[in-house]
Amino acid sequence: MSPRSETTAPGPPSGRAGPVAAGAASVLLLTSCAVLTTGDRLDNVPHDVSTDITDEPVELVVAYTDDPPVTELVEGFTELHPNVSIELQQTPFSDYIKTVTLAMSSEDPPDLAQYNPGAMRSLIPGGYVLDLDPYSEAYDWEGSFPAASLEPLRADEDAARFGEGSLYAAPGALSVIGVFYNRELLAKAGVEEPPTTLEEFEEALERVAAAGIVPFDVGGLGVGGIHLWNALLNAHGDGGAYRDWVHGVPDSTIETPSALEATRTFTRWVEAGYVPASANATSDDDARADFATGSGAFLVTGNWAAFELDEAMGENVGFFPMPGVDADQEPLISGSSVSFVVSSQTEHPDVAAAFLDHLSSPESARIQLGAGFMPVDTDVTAQEGGVLEEINTAYTRVAEEEGIVPFPDFVTPGMIDRLTPGAQGLTSGTLDEEAFLAEIQTEWDRVHGR
Amino acid sequence: MAGSALLRRGREETRRRPGGRGRGGRSRWRAWLYLLPALVVYLGFAVYSGLNTLLFSFLHWDGFQTPAWAGPDNYARVLTDPLLSGAILNALVLIVFFSLIPIAVGLLLTGLLLGRVRRGMTFYRTVFFLPQVLPLVAVGTTWRWLYADDGMINQALEAVGAGFLTRAWLGDHDLALFALGLIGTWCMSGLCMVLFLSGAQRIDPSLNEAAAIDGAGPVRRFMNVTLPGLRREIGIAAVITTIAALAGFDLVFVTTNGGPAGQTNVPALLVYRLAFNEGSIGAASALAVVLTLLVIVLVGAIRLLTREER
Numbered sequence: 001m002s003p004r005s006e007t008t009a010p011g012p013p014s015g016r017a018g019p020v021a022a023g024a025a026s027v028l029l030l031t032s033c034a035v036l037t038t039g040d041r042l043d044n045v046p047h048d049v050s051t052d053i054t055d056e057p058v059e060l061v062v063a064y065t066d067d068p069p070v071t072e073l074v075e076g077f078t079e080l081h082p083n084v085s086i087e088l089q090q091t092p093f094s095d096y097i098k099t100v101t102l103a104m105s106s107e108d109p110p111d112l113a114q115y116n117p118g119a120m121r122s123l124i125p126g127g128y129v130l131d132l133d134p135y136s137e138a139y140d141w142e143g144s145f146p147a148a149s150l151e152p153l154r155a156d157e158d159a160a161r162f163g164e165g166s167l168y169a170a171p172g173a174l175s176v177i178g179v180f181y182n183r184e185l186l187a188k189a190g191v192e193e194p195p196t197t198l199e200e201f202e203e204a205l206e207r208v209a210a211a212g213i214v215p216f217d218v219g220g221l222g223v224g225g226i227h228l229w230n231a232l233l234n235a236h237g238d239g240g241a242y243r244d245w246v247h248g249v250p251d252s253t254i255e256t257p258s259a260l261e262a263t264r265t266f267t268r269w270v271e272a273g274y275v276p277a278s279a280n281a282t283s284d285d286d287a288r289a290d291f292a293t294g295s296g297a298f299l300v301t302g303n304w305a306a307f308e309l310d311e312a313m314g315e316n317v318g319f320f321p322m323p324g325v326d327a328d329q330e331p332l333i334s335g336s337s338v339s340f341v342v343s344s345q346t347e348h349p350d351v352a353a354a355f356l357d358h359l360s361s362p363e364s365a366r367i368q369l370g371a372g373f374m375p376v377d378t379d380v381t382a383q384e385g386g387v388l389e390e391i392n393t394a395y396t397r398v399a400e401e402e403g404i405v406p407f408p409d410f411v412t413p414g415m416i417d418r419l420t421p422g423a424q425g426l427t428s429g430t431l432d433e434e435a436f437l438a439e440i441q442t443e444w445d446r447v448h449g450r
Numbered sequence: 451m452a453g454s455a456l457l458r459r460g461r462e463e464t465r466r467r468p469g470g471r472g473r474g475g476r477s478r479w480r481a482w483l484y485l486l487p488a489l490v491v492y493l494g495f496a497v498y499s500g501l502n503t504l505l506f507s508f509l510h511w512d513g514f515q516t517p518a519w520a521g522p523d524n525y526a527r528v529l530t531d532p533l534l535s536g537a538i539l540n541a542l543v544l545i546v547f548f549s550l551i552p553i554a555v556g557l558l559l560t561g562l563l564l565g566r567v568r569r570g571m572t573f574y575r576t577v578f579f580l581p582q583v584l585p586l587v588a589v590g591t592t593w594r595w596l597y598a599d600d601g602m603i604n605q606a607l608e609a610v611g612a613g614f615l616t617r618a619w620l621g622d623h624d625l626a627l628f629a630l631g632l633i634g635t636w637c638m639s640g641l642c643m644v645l646f647l648s649g650a651q652r653i654d655p656s657l658n659e660a661a662a663i664d665g666a667g668p669v670r671r672f673m674n675v676t677l678p679g680l681r682r683e684i685g686i687a688a689v690i691t692t693i694a695a696l697a698g699f700d701l702v703f704v705t706t707n708g709g710p711a712g713q714t715n716v717p718a719l720l721v722y723r724l725a726f727n728e729g730s731i732g733a734a735s736a737l738a739v740v741l742t743l744l745v746i747v748l749v750g751a752i753r754l755l756t757r758e759e760r
Contacts, residue, residue: 097726097729098513098726101513101514102514105514118727118729121512121729122512122513122514122515122729125515126514126515220621220709220710221620221621221706221707221709276599277617277618277621278598278599278617278618278621279618279621280618280620280621280622280709280710280711281594281597281598281599281618281619281620281621281622281626281706281710282598282599282618282621283594286598412728413727413728413729414723414724414727414728414730416727417723417727417728420707420709421708421709421710421711421712422711424621424709424710424711424712425710425711425712427710428621428622428623428710428711429623430623430711431711
């Protein structure tokens, strides 16, 4: 790249572009190859694990994206341990995977970072995140965290298969999807009680539509369509097969009879007009705002919307998990968590682990509830009724039966880009059910092999 | 592209300067010295990153772990994936909306404004050019609401008794691409008009007067005097708008994100997804290289067509 090399070649300027480009290319090839060579896997198993933490001043850095609840949870911990000060580094979600991957693999990584499956596929194989099994044993996290919330945070050494292997993160707040409903609109349509089976739900939808009310607000431009399909998938059961599929267990498939049945229910609802034709042009934010202002009777989304809907609609909003085909079948809800990993290069693994342990405390549970999330400690329940309590009750029931499963876009980093257009195709009636499932399975095969 | 144009212009300058060629070794050195700052920036940020992309396109790499040599694998994937051919086809359709229609509209507006509007020209120019100044993200968000089920476009249709036509335009399987294209038309027409107006004002007025004396009406004068005089501006407008159509990302990302069901996928959107959602830097780079080649071929063709005969 030295300017001299550009001027050594004789002749008019016009003849120089070639040599200059060639010179630049050779320099580039050399430097790039040097940059691209990275070292071996780091040692990521902690030694001398202790559940006592130091009284000396400690400074930790936490990289994260979701607020609430991260700031509040961190403050709760530092209040308890005044000698620990924590610096927060927030990145918007759209840039988070890239940023956290680069930061955690750098020379000077943050001590803790919010978990993200996409980032883990690079960070775990490199040994950049701490294997938390020794701490899990020391603190008995299997006893203090709900099992279903820890399961997706386990992975093998190559991060090819999730759901088993070492524990790499601990959850700080949990989320689930379900059905929010507008009480006034349901009463107007003559629907008295929230449905307890899928059949009852379809009857309710029929009545709502007959009363001239929009049944669902769906943000099909975003993930709204996926959530509706996912909730129906849960309702049709088959939790074991789905769980294997999400975790990348060899030979798993989504092309099962129950998934096909769920997808057919989705398209039947589209054809009946329960999913509005405008869904594909509606963003998640717009769908939520429409529902909050009384447009549709139902909205399928996560409890992260609960706080906002509670503020906007008050007593008028309710929540139930998508009901199953049979009233007494094993309940299943898709959910995820705001979880944290520890850097394998941190100087204070014991303090970081103490922070993770604190996430399962009753004090943290109250913070998690206050922020609209489900608490890790399910013994703590929401005080004041309303929709938050309804979500809490529903969640606790499903969590106790270990019915919380990960979201389908967890499967591969590119899955969201198959699911979104797929759900849109189902909504516009241009994609049939089998083709939709085959498309998703192709993406699964591409990453996990058959 | 900008760089090579610069070099070419520089060459023309050199040729015109008398004595510039003789023993001009030292002046040439000095010329390079003046070019140096721009050259360093250009090499560092355009050429270097471009060549890097080319290199990445031959790797299996997630942007992070040790990369592995991929040979032509990424190109094979990119060229055989039906998603990609669909996206390129969509981009070609968008050229009609981003380039052809705006040039036609720009010419029409130029013909209407030229010579007739004496006062308020700045006003018209500002109004029509405004879309160029606004960030595309704001433009996209605004249009998404205009096109929405209960948006202004449907309200207007209902007001004139065309309620049967209303729909969520950007969510319509068959019409989303055209609806998206019209946003591009809105953005690009003003740019074309401003380019053409400034070009038309440079045309020698005596040509127009002579044509008028010979009895040519306004339409005839526009076709025979103004239009040929705008050849270069039309070429520039076509190049800029075609690149916007082929390489555009932000507008699609905010309005439809490729939906519904991939009907408005464009190559740049897929590059983004491959790189940042899927973590396949190699495949993303290969697609970017293919896209660049496509732009070069089309822009080359446009320049050939609009070249002035000497």
